Amino acid sequence: MATSNRTRFDTIAIVGVGLIGGSIGLAVRQRQIARRVIGVGRRAASLGQARRRGAIDCGTTRLASGVADAELTIFCTPVHLIAEQAREAATHCPADAVLSDAGSTKRRIVERLDGAMPRGVRFVGAHPLAGSENRGVSEARADLFVGRVCVVTPTERTGAREAETVSGFWRSLGSRVLTMSPEAHDQALAHTSHLPHLAAAALAVALPEKYHEVVATGFRDTTRIAASDPELWTAIFIENAGPLLDALASYEGTLHKFRRALESRDARKLLQLWNQSCSKRQRLAGDDGRRRE
Amino acid sequence: MATSNRTRFDTIAIVGVGLIGGSIGLAVRQRQIARRVIGVGRRAASLGQARRRGAIDCGTTRLASGVADAELTIFCTPVHLIAEQAREAATHCPADAVLSDAGSTKRRIVERLDGAMPRGVRFVGAHPLAGSENRGVSEARADLFVGRVCVVTPTERTGAREAETVSGFWRSLGSRVLTMSPEAHDQALAHTSHLPHLAAAALAVALPEKYHEVVATGFRDTTRIAASDPELWTAIFIENAGPLLDALASYEGTLHKFRRALESRDARKLLQLWNQSCSKRQRLAGDDGRRRE
Numbered sequence: 200m201a202t203s204n205r206t207r208f209d210t211i212a213i214v215g216v217g218l219i220g221g222s223i224g225l226a227v228r229q230r231q232i233a234r235r236v237i238g239v240g241r242r243a244a245s246l247g248q249a250r251r252r253g254a255i256d257c258g259t260t261r262l263a264s265g266v267a268d269a270e271l272t273i274f275c276t277p278v279h280l281i282a283e284q285a286r287e288a289a290t291h292c293p294a295d296a297v298l299s300d301a302g303s304t305k306r307r308i309v310e311r312l313d314g315a316m317p318r319g320v321r322f323v324g325a326h327p328l329a330g331s332e333n334r335g336v337s338e339a340r341a342d343l344f345v346g347r348v349c350v351v352t353p354t355e356r357t358g359a360r361e362a363e364t365v366s367g368f369w370r371s372l373g374s375r376v377l378t379m380s381p382e383a384h385d386q387a388l389a390h391t392s393h394l395p396h397l398a399a400a401a402l403a404v405a406l407p408e409k410y411h412e413v414v415a416t417g418f419r420d421t422t423r424i425a426a427s428d429p430e431l432w433t434a435i436f437i438e439n440a441g442p443l444l445d446a447l448a449s450y451e452g453t454l455h456k457f458r459r460a461l462e463s464r465d466a467r468k469l470l471q472l473w474n475q476s477c478s479k480r481q482r483l484a485g486d487d488g489r490r491r492e
Numbered sequence: 493m494a495t496s497n498r499t500r501f502d503t504i505a506i507v508g509v510g511l512i513g514g515s516i517g518l519a520v521r522q523r524q525i526a527r528r529v530i531g532v533g534r535r536a537a538s539l540g541q542a543r544r545r546g547a548i549d550c551g552t553t554r555l556a557s558g559v560a561d562a563e564l565t566i567f568c569t570p571v572h573l574i575a576e577q578a579r580e581a582a583t584h585c586p587a588d589a590v591l592s593d594a595g596s597t598k599r600r601i602v603e604r605l606d607g608a609m610p611r612g613v614r615f616v617g618a619h620p621l622a623g624s625e626n627r628g629v630s631e632a633r634a635d636l637f638v639g640r641v642c643v644v645t646p647t648e649r650t651g652a653r654e655a656e657t658v659s660g661f662w663r664s665l666g667s668r669v670l671t672m673s674p675e676a677h678d679q680a681l682a683h684t685s686h687l688p689h690l691a692a693a694a695l696a697v698a699l700p701e702k703y704h705e706v707v708a709t710g711f712r713d714t715t716r717i718a719a720s721d722p723e724l725w726t727a728i729f730i731e732n733a734g735p736l737l738d739a740l741a742s743y744e745g746t747l748h749k750f751r752r753a754l755e756s757r758d759a760r761k762l763l764q765l766w767n768q769s770c771s772k773r774q775r776l777a778g779d780d781g782r783r784r785e
Contacts, residue, residue: 328708348706377705387703394698395714398691400769401746405739406683412670413641413677414684414776415621417717421688424710426773429766436762440754446698447751451744453694458740461733469729473722476693480719483707 208233212269212292214262214284216240216249219301219330220275221339224254226372229341239265249336263291271364273325274300279434282311285322295319297364301327303388304438305352305381314356321361324352324381326388327374334428345373350388352381389442394450396432397443399425501526505562505585507555507577509533509542512594512623513568514632517547519665522634532558542629556584564657566618567593572727575604578615588612590654592661594620596681597731598645598674607649614654617645617674619681620667627721638666643681645674682735687743689725690736692718 211233213220224236238255239262240246246258259265266272266288274281274288281300288298298320302308305324312322327349349369353362366376379387402418403425436443460468504526506513517529531548532555533539539551552558559565559581567574567581574593578601581591591613595601598617605615620642642662646655659669672680695711696718729736753761 328706330709348708350706384706387706390699391703391707391711395695395711397747397750398695399710399714400766401743401750402688402691403769403773404749404765405687405743405746406772410680410683411776413621413643413680415641416623417692418684418688419776420713420716421692422773422776423713425769427766427770429763429770432766433759433763436754437757437759440757444751444754447747447754450694450698451747451751453698454690454740454744454747456697457690457694458737458744461729461737461740464730464733466726466730470722470726472697473693473720473725476696476718477720477722479699480696480715483704483712483715 208270210235210237210268210270212237212239212266212272212288213255214239214265214272214274214288215276216245216254216258216336217275218334218336218338219327219343220273221249221252221254221336222329222341222343223273223275223301223372224249225252225339225341226344228253228256230371232368232371233271237265237269245336252336252339254336254339262287266292266296268293270296271368272296272298274298274302277431277434278302278304278308278438281308285312286315289316289318289320289322292320296321297361298322299325299365299368301325303392303435305350305384307438309352309354309381313354321358323357323361323365324384325365325369326350326352326384327369328392342373344369347374348377349374350377350379350384352379352384354381385439386442386445389439389446390449393435393439393443394446396424396427397436397447398450399423400427400432501563503528503530503561503563505530505532505559505565505581506548507532507558507565507567507581508569509538509547509551509629510568511627511629511631512620512636513566514542514545514547514629515622515634515636516566516568516594516665517542518545518632518634519637521546521549523664525661525664526564528561530558530562538629545629545632547629547632555580559585559589561586563589564661565589565591567591567595570724570727571595571597571601571731574601578605579608582609582611582613582615585613588614590657591615592618592658594618596685596728598643598677600731602645602647602674606647614651616650616654616658617677618658618662619643619645619677620662621685635666637662640667641670642667643670643672643677645672645677647674678732679735679738682732682739683742686728686732686736687739689717689720690729690740691743692716693720693725 216238227233236255238249238258249255281302285298309324329343329347351366369376399422403422509531529548531542531551542548578591602617622636622640644659662669692715696715
């Protein structure tokens, strides 16, 4: 990681100090990207835990005071809360401050905020492709974003300065930044993230209890993300329902091909589908989720 | 692992020395469960590799000579080949020898062999719930079966002696043995293994190429087993098509519940489904696929 990539800030605020927010805080402090990291949360106890873990310098339950000095505020809260919180923050943060987020959906959030901010404040959407089914600041890791993609979603109303503030910030945490429109992001992530979550959750729901004893590694891997936070994922599904329904239709169509081949005991067709599956899966980069660059 | 659990053999034959057969060989030799392990394979080169890895004492491409002295022969070949190979082996192995397998399906294999053997030779089906999308003896591990379930599927024609030979053998490798009928095994595994393979393969097939760049950990985990051996899994799907179609219907029904909730933007219903998914997934034992006993 080149030192020249580092963006220096005086104060950064993180709203929602869980797995993602906590990992951002740890990384910013470890890499000395800001002089001070303020955590904003609902519960004083969680903020105390985040402080003890070294993820923030200080914490507050009041958004207005938390963002008062922050040149950059990052919302790491559930996607259905981000737009409203950002609107409120915009009236309390410094003029010309940049607001961003780490939400898994982008179109509806950006639509509600783009160009709608007072006093030169700007919102630029972002989504780091990292995380896990684990939750809370106790699971946070300073290297969570290293080598991972972060999608940044400027629009035609976004200025070069704020786009670079957010992109540079993510590069300074070790991420590889991809720029996409909010709509393109949501369509892509419907296929690469939201659909696999739906498919995994449906597998877990459909499993009869009596078979738990003969569950092996394959089932566990395939359903790992079925243990993801229900409220978080309900919000993501609602925010991105349209593109997710399209991705689901494509998935159901593929399942139907398998069904037809099974019904007619068509080994040749099954082999063809399995060959496609195997070669497509093998073309994806390394199994640990980090791209080899 | 209690030493008293060990079953001692003079000669064991392993037909098909890949990941599973190679791991059996490594474990048997490391735990000194047999004086001699004979590998039977199609290619001399693979047998040489297995010998160099320490998975077998010697190898042959001829089934008849490989099983000639073996009190226990284990078929680790694709499921559609096992019955025919076992029938051939039965005419060459010692009288009263026990034949078994490690196949992922049981009903059709057992049906074809149960009570159909000459000279007191007996077949008892078995299925160790271990393995991975990796292949070949190079991936074999002596501890692959430690702490894992092995399902043994005797029938009313199976005698106590041969049932215990096979169950004791798997316990001596560190496995926990469950006894089920071949039919019950196939119904259970359709849900816990074959359906997740189908679901993962369909996700991989359905992923548009253009989205590869924004694939993250969730997709990778959920589709890890989509890189499984196409010929092996085509054979498993054909052998167990009936129960797999039932499991697929149940899965499609659950996907349909998600679809309806998404179409009506019904957050309450989605949250209920996600809560089910999360609590069911969390009730499964440890993430590494080994049961804490």
